[in-house]
Amino acid sequence: MRFNLDKAMAMHEAAIYVRARRSSILSSNLANSDTPNYKARDIDFQQVLRNAATMKSGGAMKATNAKHIQPGGYSASTAELLYRQPFQASIDGNTVDAQMEKAKFAQNSMQYQATLSFLTGKFKGLKSAITGE
Amino acid sequence: MSLLGAFNVSGSALSAQSIRLNTTASNLANAETVSSNRDATYRARHPVFSAAMNMFNDDSATVGVKVEGVVESQSELRMRYEPGHPLANEEGYIFLPNVNAIEEMANMISASRSYQYNVEAMNTTKQLMMATLQMGK
Numbered sequence: 664m665r666f667n668l669d670k671a672m673a674m675h676e677a678a679i680y681v682r683a684r685r686s687s688i689l690s691s692n693l694a695n696s697d698t699p700n701y702k703a704r705d706i707d708f709q710q711v712l713r714n715a716a717t718m719k720s721g722g723a724m725k726a727t728n729a730k731h732i733q734p735g736g737y738s739a740s741t742a743e744l745l746y747r748q749p750f751q752a753s754i755d756g757n758t759v760d761a762q763m764e765k766a767k768f769a770q771n772s773m774q775y776q777a778t779l780s781f782l783t784g785k786f787k788g789l790k791s792a793i794t795g796e
Numbered sequence: 797m798s799l800l801g802a803f804n805v806s807g808s809a810l811s812a813q814s815i816r817l818n819t820t821a822s823n824l825a826n827a828e829t830v831s832s833n834r835d836a837t838y839r840a841r842h843p844v845f846s847a848a849m850n851m852f853n854d855d856s857a858t859v860g861v862k863v864e865g866v867v868e869s870q871s872e873l874r875m876r877y878e879p880g881h882p883l884a885n886e887e888g889y890i891f892l893p894n895v896n897a898i899e900e901m902a903n904m905i906s907a908s909r910s911y912q913y914n915v916e917a918m919n920t921t922k923q924l925m926m927a928t929l930q931m932g933k
Contacts, residue, residue: 679928680798684857686924687802690917691859694809697816697910698845698861706857744857765913772920779927786932 671789675782677715681708682775688744689768692759700756703747703764710743799925801858806918808848808860813911815843815863820904827895832883838893840869840900869894 669676688704695701749758819841826838848862871894879888 683798683924686921687798687805688857690802690805690914690921691857693913693917694805694812694861695845695847695859697813697906698847701847701859704857704859761910761913765916768917768920772924775924776927779931783931783933 672782672785674712674715675778675785678712679775679778679782681706681711681715682771682778685771686768686775689764689771692747692764693761693768696757696759696761696764698757701759702757703749703759704744705747705767706744798857799921799928802921803918805858805860806914806921808862809914810911810918812843812845812861812863813907813914815866816907817904817911819843819866820900820907823893823895823900824897824904826893827897827900828892830881830883830890830892832885832890834873834891837873837891838895839873840871840893840895841866842869842903843867 685706685708688706692703692705747758750760750763752758823840829838831837843866844864846862846864848860873894874892875889876892877888878884878890881890884890
């Protein structure tokens with residue numbers, strides 16, 4: 664039986680990447696809470712993870728000629744950045760709700776740590792399988 | 797790496813907010829700086845923020861804050877009739893800055909809150925990064 668590290672890590676690897684990216688998007692929102700005309704942004708986690716899954720299962724595009732534009736592999740940076748629907752935009756055109764962004768940031772950090780502990784669990788399982796103790 | 801981007805973003809926000817606190821401090825400090833003509837009088841200063849796309853890398857997700865410049869308020873200066881003042885002009889008036897102390901205080905509280913939650917965001921990012929470095933141990 665061939666062992667595949669990618670499969671062993673399952674979706675966690677993709678998930679942690681998306682979580683990290685989301686954390687920088689949310690900190691951008693917090694950083695720009697006083698910038699006129701800044702629009703709060705976010706990504707749809709479900710959608711991004713689904714894309715990652717399709718890419719992994721071989722649903723990705725392939726270039727048939729070296730001179731064609733090469734389709735990049737899956738990367739969270741190609742994930743679609745969406746604009747947040749504001750509850751109440753300020754008069755200077757800024758749509759950041761700092762309280763909501765803070766809550767989302769905290770939530771995302773928890774999810775990041777959860778994914779990290781899943782990964783750690785996987786590593787621990789592998790380690791005990793290898794050492795056989 | 798995305799988490800490093802978050803560091804830079806929060807850092808740019810901290811520097812922008814501290815510039816805002818600095819202008820507020822100088823406005824409040826000079827609120828009573830009188831002068832004898834319109835041109836020499838201190839005017840309230842305010843920073844202009846803008847979103848800096850691709851400030852740190854080409855990822856469009858990390859948007860820092862840039863201070864475009866500091867502008868002087870063009871609202872009317874205060875004039876006071878005080879003929880005995882050493883800086884009074886020929887008509888007996890002295891000019892006072894157009895600093896609105898209440899506005900400045902509100903601005904200061906807003907800036908310090910923004911500064912605080914950006915520090916918080918930075919700390920959380922640091923914790924996440926430390927946890928990532930410990931992965932598999």
